[in-house]
Amino acid sequence: xKRKASHTxxxxxxxxxxxxxxxxxxxxxxQWEPIVVPxxxxxxxxxxxxxxxxxxxxxxxxxxxxxxxxxxxxxxxxDIKPERVTRSDGAxxxxxxxxxxxxxxxxxxxxxxxxxxxxxDPxxxxxNNSxxxxxxxxxNNLLxxxxxxxTKTTTAPIKRDLLGxxxxxxxxxxxxxxxxxxxxxxxxxxxxxxxxxAETGRCRFYYPGDENDDAMNSTxxxxxxxxxxxxxxxxxxxxxxxxxxxxxxxxxxxxxxxxTTDYWPPVCEGDELDINNTHDDVEDYTADFDLDxxxxxxxxxxxxxxxxxxxxxxxxxxSKETVVKYLSFGQNGQVQTVKAILDDFDDPHALIxxxxxxxxxxxxxxxxxxxxxxxLDGTDNGSIELELVEGKLTTHDxxxxxxxxxxxxxxxxxxxxxxNEYLSLLxxxxxxxxxxxxxxxxxxxxxxxxxxxWYTSMRNNPDSVTRWATRKNLGQxxxxxxxxxxxxxxxxxxxRLIAIKPQDRLVEYYDSLNGEGDRYFLHVIEFLKKVxxxxxxxxxxxxxxxxxxxxxxxxxxxxxxxxxxxxxxxxIDVSYLEACAEPGMTEPRCRLAVTLLKxxxxxx
Amino acid sequence: xxxxGSPSNMQKPExxxxxxxxxxxxxxxxxxxxxxxxxxxxxxxxxxxFCDRQGKNPAxxxxxxxxxxxxxxxxxxxxxxxxxxTLEVHQEQIGxxx
Numbered sequence: 001x002k003r004k005a006s007h008t009x010x011x012x013x014x015x016x017x018x019x020x021x022x023x024x025x026x027x028x029x030x031q032w033e034p035i036v037v038p039x040x041x042x043x044x045x046x047x048x049x050x051x052x053x054x055x056x057x058x059x060x061x062x063x064x065x066x067x068x069x070x071x072x073x074x075x076x077x078x079d080i081k082p083e084r085v086t087r088s089d090g091a092x093x094x095x096x097x098x099x100x101x102x103x104x105x106x107x108x109x110x111x112x113x114x115x116x117x118x119x120x121d122p123x124x125x126x127x128n129n130s131x132x133x134x135x136x137x138x139x140n141n142l143l144x145x146x147x148x149x150x151t152k153t154t155t156a157p158i159k160r161d162l163l164g165x166x167x168x169x170x171x172x173x174x175x176x177x178x179x180x181x182x183x184x185x186x187x188x189x190x191x192x193x194x195x196x197x198a199e200t201g202r203c204r205f206y207y208p209g210d211e212n213d214d215a216m217n218s219t220x221x222x223x224x225x226x227x228x229x230x231x232x233x234x235x236x237x238x239x240x241x242x243x244x245x246x247x248x249x250x251x252x253x254x255x256x257x258x259x260t261t262d263y264w265p266p267v268c269e270g271d272e273l274d275i276n277n278t279h280d281d282v283e284d285y286t287a288d289f290d291l292d293x294x295x296x297x298x299x300x301x302x303x304x305x306x307x308x309x310x311x312x313x314x315x316x317x318x319s320k321e322t323v324v325k326y327l328s329f330g331q332n333g334q335v336q337t338v339k340a341i342l343d344d345f346d347d348p349h350a351l352i353x354x355x356x357x358x359x360x361x362x363x364x365x366x367x368x369x370x371x372x373x374x375x376l377d378g379t380d381n382g383s384i385e386l387e388l389v390e391g392k393l394t395t396h397d398x399x400x401x402x403x404x405x406x407x408x409x410x411x412x413x414x415x416x417x418x419x420n421e422y423l424s425l426l427x428x429x430x431x432x433x434x435x436x437x438x439x440x441x442x443x444x445x446x447x448x449x450x451x452x453x454w455y456t457s458m459r460n461n462p463d464s465v466t467r468w469a470t471r472k473n474l475g476q477x478x479x480x481x482x483x484x485x486x487x488x489x490x491x492x493x494x495x496r497l498i499a500i501k502p503q504d505r506l507v508e509y510y511d512s513l514n515g516e517g518d519r520y521f522l523h524v525i526e527f528l529k530k531v532x533x534x535x536x537x538x539x540x541x542x543x544x545x546x547x548x549x550x551x552x553x554x555x556x557x558x559x560x561x562x563x564x565x566x567x568x569x570x571x572i573d574v575s576y577l578e579a580c581a582e583p584g585m586t587e588p589r590c591r592l593a594v595t596l597l598k599x600x601x602x603x604x
Numbered sequence: 605x606x607x608x609g610s611p612s613n614m615q616k617p618e619x620x621x622x623x624x625x626x627x628x629x630x631x632x633x634x635x636x637x638x639x640x641x642x643x644x645x646x647x648x649x650x651x652x653x654f655c656d657r658q659g660k661n662p663a664x665x666x667x668x669x670x671x672x673x674x675x676x677x678x679x680x681x682x683x684x685x686x687x688x689x690t691l692e693v694h695q696e697q698i699g700x701x702x
Contacts, residue, residue, distance in 0.1 A: 385663075391675040396663055400698060413700035416666070420673070451671055453694045460633045464692065468671030490697035513701050557701035 360566060361580050361591045362602055368594040372405070375597055382406030392421055393596060402593055404586075412584070414558025416452045419488050419495065422562050422592055422601075423449040427486070429601035430569045444478040447569060449486040452495075458523045466530045479531050486565050489520055495561040498524060499568050505540045510574065512551040512560035517543075548574060552583040559585040562592060566603055626680050630654045632665070632693035641680065647691075648676035654693065668692045 240249065364372075379386050379395045382405070386395050399408025400415040427449045431437075434446050450468060457465050469475050474482060485500040496511040498520055507524050509517025521543045529536045551560050560577065567574040580588055595601050630637045630650065635658055639650050647667070651674070655662045667674040669683050669691050680689075 391677065392673070394663065411700055413698040416694075416697040451668060451673065452697055453666070453668055453692065454671070456694055457668075457692060461692075464690065465671070471670040471672070490699045493699045494701045495699040551701055553701075555700040557699055 359579070360563065360570075360572075360576050360603070361588050364587075364590055364594060368590075371594055371597050372590065375593075376405055379406065382408060389421070389596060389599060393417055398593060398596075401596075402589055412555040412589075413493070414495065414562075416490060418592070418596065419490075419558055419562060420449075420451045421596055423486060423488060423565055425595060425599065425601040426562075426566055426569055426603065429604050433604055438473070442473055444473045444481040446482060447484045447486070448472055448474060448482060449488070449565065452488045452490050454487050455489045455491060455520070455523065458527060462526055462530055465527060469531045475531060476533060477535055479528075480535070484568055486568065487524075488561050488565070491520075495558040496520070497561045497564050499565075500524065500528075505542060507541060507543045508546045509544070510546050510548045510561070510564040510568075512548050512557045512564075514548060514550060516545050518545075546574070549577040549581050551585075552581060556583070556585045559588050559592065563588060570604060626685060626687045626689070628680065628685065629688070629690045630667070630693060631690060632658070632695075643681045644679050646676065647674055647678050647680070647683075650691070651676060660693075664696045666694045666696070668694060 375388050375398065376382075378384070379388070379398075382395055382399055384395065388394060388398060395406060397415055397417045399406045400413060401418050403409055403412045427445075427447050430447050431445055436446055438445060450465075454465060454468070457468075466475070469479060474485070479485075480502045482502045485502065487498040487500070489496050489498060494511075494513065494515075496509065496515070496517065498517065499508045499510065500506075501508070507521060509520060511517065524543070525541075528541065548560065548564055551557050560581075563577050563580070564574050567576050591603075595603065625640050625642055628639050628641060628650065630639060637654055637657060639653065641650060651667050652662065654660070654667075655665065669678075669685065669689070672683075674683070674691060
């Protein structure tokens, strides 16, 4: 409650007047794989659950999420045995949550049975794999989905931004769906195409030109001409311009370019998804589990065993009945659903409070909000260019971190100053915790973060980077004494993280879009050769692409990079990030801002 | 007693042992500009001069020396710079994940 009050205070300071367009969305975006949510609502714990999804993000992420879900629920690593995790685009994936226990007899109320019916629908359509059928089922799915949208409208909470305003793009999105209705009988036209691509979360197409181009300035022509569908594109442009007002078009472009991934409706069967999506993350994941690589059918099956009630009872020193009752049924005798647990998921601290150490992102205190407020007041909500952190960070930098508050570009892309400064504060905090102080020609630091210009310099002038290392007592053999060397990299408008663990002779790559780090590994090898000289031995070093909790829009990779670094510094699994992952990452961004303004990290 | 904040052209000659002036190269990998400055001259002067000469907005560039961002109030002495050392100039990087 306290914290919310502070939110309101901030709101009072900078919210625009008269924003009363409260449009309710059918589901809370970003909670989970949205495709799963409609079904998840109806799934009682205590029986075997089958979730069908054709969400294209059914990847390591989904499984991690399920796993974390079960972990939070049962305080132990669930026994996950994905028997087959294979990928074929557009195919349905089946997830089986095996939560069967003897004691639990979930009541079969009407709600359960109706929704069960709906969850069998996809199953039947799964069996139809002929291409002709898939087209019709595309529209059917759309219809089913839009129906489920309307029926659920009342239950959905309004998503608000940091300032407590209803997010404006929800309105845009609702309109977007209305537009979709108009076109849903034309499955191959470009409007579907746009949605389809937007749905994949790879909005690359809508960033015309290079990284320096301003996506804000996209025009409807940019969008329509970006994809050649063989139709008359001029006519298409004309039609759009005739049908919608300029404002509507602008809103829609904004929705496509910036916010689509926040609202991620299911991709329909028959959709071809080939937008630079290599699915390497899935392969990595399957490799970890040593899975049968054969593609047997379109169905992918994951079994998550959550039969852990005995253990919880023992740990909590309560009777098993209590556990069963508590876990299987809600307070009013209602079935505790996966959805309910998902709601629980939204509280990032719940898991951690159960003896898992400090939260990844400590909640902002009143004092923290005051610090933020002072910065906001001082810069008149971002309109005055000031040095907010002396010699280091200015209003301009904070605009990239908290664009809503500092009136920055809606893209909300973090810049190098924010990333570098935050990482160095984290590193300083960790070094202080370990009692390390830097002395000239002294011992190597246990942890270090190179500036993100490392990559640029490695490409242009590798020798200079060797000096960077020497300067930090990381030259030659000393390098191998360090536990963790972090290198944030900004390449192609995307932040990623290299983590070198010299003691383990291991180099890891973390990418919230789960791309591959091979091209960066090449530079790391060159760097290692230069720094280690003759001590570098090729066979000793291992290079790994690690799965990262994925970002849920096209803005947050910088925040994910920072938080992955935080997990690594704290030596906790990067899947911890799951607990605070959401589109926009508002809370983590605020925490970053406060840490930067304070000049001191308390994230340890 | 530190003269860290005082105007650069009024420094007392302190380090008798070392030569008073240093040659510092400033490069953004396209252009190289050489500056001859006193050991105690604030690097702000040099940074401003580089931006001025290259027509760059000071807000969009970062100066790095040996991997650490240079503060305008730093001077060659505080950074332990040697004759012939290089300041790297980098552009702002932004990323979001497209």
